[in-house]
Amino acid sequence: xxxxxxxxxxxxxNIVCGFDVLGFAVNAPGxxxxxxxxGPPGVRIRAIHxxxxxxxxxxxxxxxxxxxxxxxxQTGDPGCGVEIELFKKMPVGxxxxxxxxxxxxxLFAINTMxxxxxxxxxxxxxxxxxxxIACGQGHADNVAPALLGGFVLIRSYEPLDVIRLHTPAHLxxxxxxxxxxxxxxxxxRIIKKQIPLSDTVRQMGNVGAMVAGLYQEDDRxxxxxxxxxxxxxxxxxxxxxxxxxxxxxxxxxxxxxGISGSGPSIFALAASRGSAxxxxxxxxxxxxxDGIDSEGYVSSxxxxxxxxxxxxxxxxxx
Amino acid sequence: xxxxxxxxxxxxxNIVCGFDVLGFAVNAPGxxxxxxxxGPPGVRIRAIHxxxxxxxxxxxxxxxxxxxxxxxxQTGDPGCGVEIELFKKMPVGxxxxxxxxxxxxxLFAINTMxxxxxxxxxxxxxxxxxxxIACGQGHADNVAPALLGGFVLIRSYEPLDVIRLHTPAHLxxxxxxxxxxxxxxxxxRIIKKQIPLSDTVRQMGNVGAMVAGLYQEDDRxxxxxxxxxxxxxxxxxxxxxxxxxxxxxxxxxxxxxGISGSGPSIFALAASRGSAxxxxxxxxxxxxxDGIDSEGYVSSxxxxxxxxxxxxxxxxxx
Numbered sequence: 101x102x103x104x105x106x107x108x109x110x111x112x113x114n115i116v117c118g119f120d121v122l123g124f125a126v127n128a129p130g131x132x133x134x135x136x137x138x139g140p141p142g143v144r145i146r147a148i149h150x151x152x153x154x155x156x157x158x159x160x161x162x163x164x165x166x167x168x169x170x171x172x173x174q175t176g177d178p179g180c181g182v183e184i185e186l187f188k189k190m191p192v193g194x195x196x197x198x199x200x201x202x203x204x205x206x207l208f209a210i211n212t213m214x215x216x217x218x219x220x221x222x223x224x225x226x227x228x229x230x231x232x233i234a235c236g237q238g239h240a241d242n243v244a245p246a247l248l249g250g251f252v253l254i255r256s257y258e259p260l261d262v263i264r265l266h267t268p269a270h271l272x273x274x275x276x277x278x279x280x281x282x283x284x285x286x287x288x289r290i291i292k293k294q295i296p297l298s299d300t301v302r303q304m305g306n307v308g309a310m311v312a313g314l315y316q317e318d319d320r321x322x323x324x325x326x327x328x329x330x331x332x333x334x335x336x337x338x339x340x341x342x343x344x345x346x347x348x349x350x351x352x353x354x355x356x357x358g359i360s361g362s363g364p365s366i367f368a369l370a371a372s373r374g375s376a377x378x379x380x381x382x383x384x385x386x387x388x389x390d391g392i393d394s395e396g397y398v399s400s401x402x403x404x405x406x407x408x409x410x411x412x413x414x415x416x417x418x
Numbered sequence: 419x420x421x422x423x424x425x426x427x428x429x430x431x432n433i434v435c436g437f438d439v440l441g442f443a444v445n446a447p448g449x450x451x452x453x454x455x456x457g458p459p460g461v462r463i464r465a466i467h468x469x470x471x472x473x474x475x476x477x478x479x480x481x482x483x484x485x486x487x488x489x490x491x492q493t494g495d496p497g498c499g500v501e502i503e504l505f506k507k508m509p510v511g512x513x514x515x516x517x518x519x520x521x522x523x524x525l526f527a528i529n530t531m532x533x534x535x536x537x538x539x540x541x542x543x544x545x546x547x548x549x550x551i552a553c554g555q556g557h558a559d560n561v562a563p564a565l566l567g568g569f570v571l572i573r574s575y576e577p578l579d580v581i582r583l584h585t586p587a588h589l590x591x592x593x594x595x596x597x598x599x600x601x602x603x604x605x606x607r608i609i610k611k612q613i614p615l616s617d618t619v620r621q622m623g624n625v626g627a628m629v630a631g632l633y634q635e636d637d638r639x640x641x642x643x644x645x646x647x648x649x650x651x652x653x654x655x656x657x658x659x660x661x662x663x664x665x666x667x668x669x670x671x672x673x674x675x676g677i678s679g680s681g682p683s684i685f686a687l688a689a690s691r692g693s694a695x696x697x698x699x700x701x702x703x704x705x706x707x708d709g710i711d712s713e714g715y716v717s718s719x720x721x722x723x724x725x726x727x728x729x730x731x732x733x734x735x736x
Contacts, residue, residue, distance in 0.1 A: 119622070120619045121626060122626070253623065253626045253627060253630060254623055255624060255626065255627035255639075255642065255643060256620065256624075261642060263627055265630055293614065294612045294614060294615070295612070295613050295615055297609065297610065297611050297612070297613055299618075300613045300617075300618045300648065301438045301439060302574065303622055304439050304622055305439045305571065305574055306573060306574075307625055308436065308439060308440070308571045308573065308629045309571060309573035311629040311630050311633075312581050312583055312629050312633070315630070315633035321573075321581065324573065324574075324579060325573060330618065
């Protein structure tokens, strides 16, 4: 029996200015998957830890097992026996790319066990299908950074065209997950479907500037580009005291602040770990004042995507 | 008497995907200005060559003299006597940033004569006022690349925030000006004012990818990003045979093809001078087949902005 334990990172989609086109990965939190090749055919979930019973154990409905099944079909090995144990190490439905992290951990695990026959673009396509199962739509801005690591741009969804951007080493992410619930579907439903041309132009300017800021490692340019006139004004209402929280984050030295994915998690980018730590503490304190519990994370940007925690690589096969 | 002769480059605004936010400068064509400091106070235009009598000689209505006047007011020297001679070396109203080139040549000339008291951002603000005089709106996507050289991103118009992007040395521009007339005002009027969110997202992806492509010097990425779903479908109708012309440009090896600014000039980016030359010839041939005369230019990307052709720098003042 072979087994492998894989970590895959949480991700911050949108990065304020880049709705559906920008995202980055963090080193903490993240999910872990233990995947075992077993004798009896079929993919099954042995256990899920840390989800509070929220996630389905039915292998067809769970994204991790669903993508592993899809992987086995595509690689011509549908009868392979696989047992999955999932360790959720971040809140579900939090806007941190929770399902993408599990999906990528599972895919990376099975691909490693099989000797890496599929490349990143093929894995990405399978992972997007998994996301479609989990939230009705495949969001490459979570799965792509979880797989590639670093800052990622989705140039196009059809055909899928994903670009790994330059990722400055010094940037640190402050993440806070308030204990309130927003459904991704609801968060998308309230978004306006027609955008004034002038707002489209502003948003294009900010996305271009964010990309330039990353390549130039220009913190002030990154900071100026973290503005959103098309989505945030609508979604901010879902997070109590959003604009006060932003003010606090910027006062504490954050380069920029916004909603992580479709929320309710909020995030900030900072130029140092100390600064990110102060931002997290100040945000949690303010939320607590409003009677809202929260979890906080301070993390460097993940630059590698998933990683093997323990296990036997495919080259060790008998 | 002191005099200086200055060249300023033509510019390609929008670069297909970046309406109002992207532009670059070329080494040919471009306008030239001779500026003389004279005894009698006031700014006057001595002559304009090559405009076919189209441009106003009234110093308050001509953009070059208007920005020089504004410059003198701002630097506390409103009584200074200045004589301007303008050499139009490109067609007026062609979508090549003709007025921006003249404006920047004049501004650069007077600033040089005065010992460069104003920096680029101050010159840019004055130049935008000049553009407002010429076409009712100040378009930084022409004046900024004409002043800074290279590829330029306008992150924001208010406040003005202009970023000089990395400019690969090997890119060559093919420019063709068909002898048809489009008014900038008309070209703007037909643009849709509300954009579907999905198109906004596609455009954001392409702008981000274009910026990444420039920094990575990735020709294929630059090529893929040169797509426009918001403006081109409307403006293409103003240029006879537009889509056939694009097909021809791409067949000849162009990385991307589109309308320069608000047209009617069309342009292509190519990876070599030979390729750009073939594109220009093929495009002109196709236009001629449709009974349309045209002018063609092949030029490397201008990286310096304006340059002094002859004259005495300010340090030589008595």
